[in-house]
Amino acid sequence: MKTTPKSAPRRRRQSANRANMMRYATVAGLIAFLMGITVLVGGGSDPAGIIVASFLATMLAVSTPLALGALCGIFCERAGVINIAIEGLMLAAAFFGFAGATFAKAAGLPNLPSLLAGVLVAIVVSVLFSLLHAALSVSFKINQVISGTVINIMAIGLTGYLHQVIVFRGLRLPSAGVLPTIRIPFLADLPVFGVLFRQQPIAISALILVAVTHFVLFHTKWGQHTIAVGEHPRAADTVGISVKRMRYANVLIGGAIAGLAGAYFTLESVPSFQPMLVNGRGFIALAAVIFGGWMPVGAWVATLLFGAAQALQINLQYYSSSLPESLSFLRTSQFVGMLPYILTVLAITGIMGRSTPPAADGQPYEG
């Protein structure tokens, strides 16, 4: 066996690529399968093309918070900090973003500026909570899962409490609505598939951020340093990279992205806040990170699968009257609702392809 220093990484890259291809194929197959069910069920009421197009559009929209959450996870874990607080970050951002937009509207701003103010508040709040996570896990070096749990419980408590305070006081606040749909020129006017190109701004920014994250991680010095800190902090420290600074910065960047994910729930999807509205999607995003091999594009593909599972649920509800009697249990939301969670478990067991985490993931650095 002749192993020149050059060929070993290349071989590793090739096998990683093959594993990725397998994973993408599995995901594509599963999405096609879920879409097929929808077409079978709804085929009696609508033409197949319309169903497929609306299924894909829903899939893209509902995978938005998952994709953003996954990017948050990637920034954190690539730098060596496990972040199970994504769930709480999203929840806090969703609440405070919504509150921000509502109060801006109440102060007399028009809808769009109010909503943008809300998005800004969502991002700031999420960054502040991330700062707590960074302080606890990087500076205080407490167990990162516990630190994340602290933030999750804090977010549930704080948003639930403030939500109830508002309900108790019977405050009647004006609604700023949701972020407007952006029509991508020409493509949005396509006959059947035009609906795919009529998306709201956070959904579009999620797609852009996937590409940006990929570029930043693998084609900039920042990304190199981040990966170095997550793989071998001691070596990074030796060559003069500040482990602490890189970890703090990446956790905060991740926090900003999770804030955008939170804003999706209350400023882009539905103009209201419910205490449990994130419903585990922060954790599903983490599973997407693992399934996608800590790669932005891979994780995004995984979030599409979870989005497809959710799109199936939405579509089955819509077409529930055309379900045959033998499948009537699908009319209740619960069984199909389990699908994203079951897929999450399957995804991280490695049944659909294995991946390796950053070597120093979750380990505090004793500098």
Added chain:
Amino acid sequence: MSGATPTALSKQGRARRRQELVQAVIVPLLAVFTGLVAGAVVIYLSGSSPILAYRGLWEGAFGSPRALSETAVWSTPYIFVGLALAISFQGGLFNLGGDGQLALGALFAAAFGYLLPNVLHTEVPAVIHLPLTLAAGALAGLMWGAIPGWLKARTGASEVITTIMFNYIALLFVAYLLNGPMKDPSPTNMLARTPQIAETARMAPLFAGYRVHWGLVLALITAVAVWFLMGRTALGFEIRTTGANREAAEYAGINNRRVIVMTLALSGMLAGLAGAVEVTGLYYRHDVSYSAGIGFEAIAITLLGRNQPLGVVLAAFLFGAMRSGASRMQFVAQIPVDIISVVQAFILLFVAADAIVRYIYHIRAPSEKPPLTGA
């Protein structure tokens, strides 16, 4: 330390014991105190009176025999789930699936409680029916904990994520059954709940006229059992060794995979038992509304109790008191009960990051860090 003289050793030992006492008692107490202060700040900032709030909380938790009974009622599931998490934390595993395990335990207990007499077409004597009902719940929880354990042992899938996913799967499954096949068929019922369980499957109240029931006694017995299991048996030793250092455990001939499955199975069993006790002792049926969140609150309880049965029981009483006092607080001070979750989050924060507490109160750091809260 080979050169130390006996007197030096005993002096060292005394200093060490004092340090342990500070670490085990004073730091958690200060964490609770700091958490309550932080909660007061939140109450004040949201425009209410912290004094009125905490007076209501105190009256509601300890102000009367009924209040004490309610505190005990709330503490009972906290003790079970806190013990469940203590086992998993000592084993170095995060069982965040307490909610799902508890809900399934309650579901199975309710099913055995009302279906068994129907299926057998006869009344089952209580000495058989009640233990069977409790066992059914425990077994359901055990199964729901063992599967993530098995997945972890076989594939390395992080139990942090799988146990949380299993919560959602279990809660949806329970919601389906309570809205469908197992829904209480009485014509007045509009809620997602099962029919009432048979009299023979019920645990009696401890005192006539109060809700506190024999489940509390069972919880305390379970705490002793967990203390014995973890401290005095081979399995407990294996769990603790695997939790402290997996490689060393492997080296010592411990089958880590088996221990991981056993740890999460045992942990799930206690959470399932919590659900079964709620059904047989308190509600006499399963109703989706009451289990949510206990699994996560128990994380704070367990860390506050430093993963030890006695500590968990005390912390569970504290959290039970807060929950039981919260409704009175809401009534007298018009402050939503949800503030309790904020206070709990602060307590968890200060217990987990005890460095903050030590900094605030100028307490010197211990030489060794406790498992899981340390690096």
